[in-house]
Amino acid sequence: MPSSLTTQRRLFVAFLRIGLLGFGGGPSMIPLVRAEAVTRYQWMNDEEFGDVLAIGNTLPGPIATKMAGTIGYRVGGVLGCINAVLAVIVPCIVAMVVLLGLFTRYRDQRWIQGMSEGVVPVVMVMMAQLTWDFFQKSRAVLGWIVTLIMGAIAGGLIYGLDIHPGLVIAAILVAALLRPDRRRERSGETES
């Protein structure tokens, strides 16, 4: 059994590596987390890892920090939890603050202005891709008709009637919870 200091150091190094290599945001980091927690340090086996991932997916919020916190807590208690979360997020937040700070300082330069205009269409394309991804995921489970109808109703409420999206989502979550649980009859079906 390694000393607790060694454990904390390993947790920090593992999640620092995950944070720095995790280009593409949270979901792209899942295989990296598995490589550290299961393969390299053997803090858990594949099945336990799958459970943590499944539970994380049923909760809101970013997946990467939920996984870091849970694994950190299992391995090193409350300190391990804080340690792992900080290791995964802090370095890149600092990098972001520094880079955007430089960008803002030279904002008056014409070519910096041009750069900030040139990047907007790129972000638009990325956002379009995410929209499409969510449509595909939703279609796979709900079918495209239900997806489009739900989308149209939500759009009407949010942009037509100016209702806060949080209220619309909260209403849907309550509806999902009130849904009759027919797990037993449907346990044979697989979803997404």
Next chain:
Amino acid sequence: MIYWDLFLAFFIPNIIGYGGGPAIIPLVENEVVGRYGWMTSQQFAETLALGNTLPSPIATKMAGYIGYDVAGIGGGLVATFATVAPSLILMLVALGTLYRYRDSIKVKSMSQWVRPVIMVLMGYLTWSFLSEGVGDAGWIHTAIIAAIACVMLWRLKLHPVWAVLLGLVYGGFLLG
């Protein structure tokens, strides 16, 4: 109070944002640009573009930077805390119960039924970036950049960092 506003602006999107980091982006935009007016949608797009070129989760990078931009280091800490802590604490506290219900159709329905709403929010954000681009750079430049970005991201499956660099270089030389 600014810290309380920051906390709410990031707490709400994250506690209703089923579907991981990217699902939270349009909800954060709604608070930061729409409700509190801390940034224009142009600044939000820049932050998102830069965030996409750096590693680590997108939701926490956005929170850390926007919080810092609005209220300094304290603001960055509050916004990041609001993003990370609630769902993580929920997960740690309810791990046993959640483990039992992880296959429940109700629990699964929650994240599945929210997807069409997130899709609409993202679609709307796409549209607002489009009109922003056309307004600032003109539709010809917007169409050229978007077309090249599409090819890079969808056909060649390049990492987003290259598409963002393309936008920066093109803009620096041709729009400056």
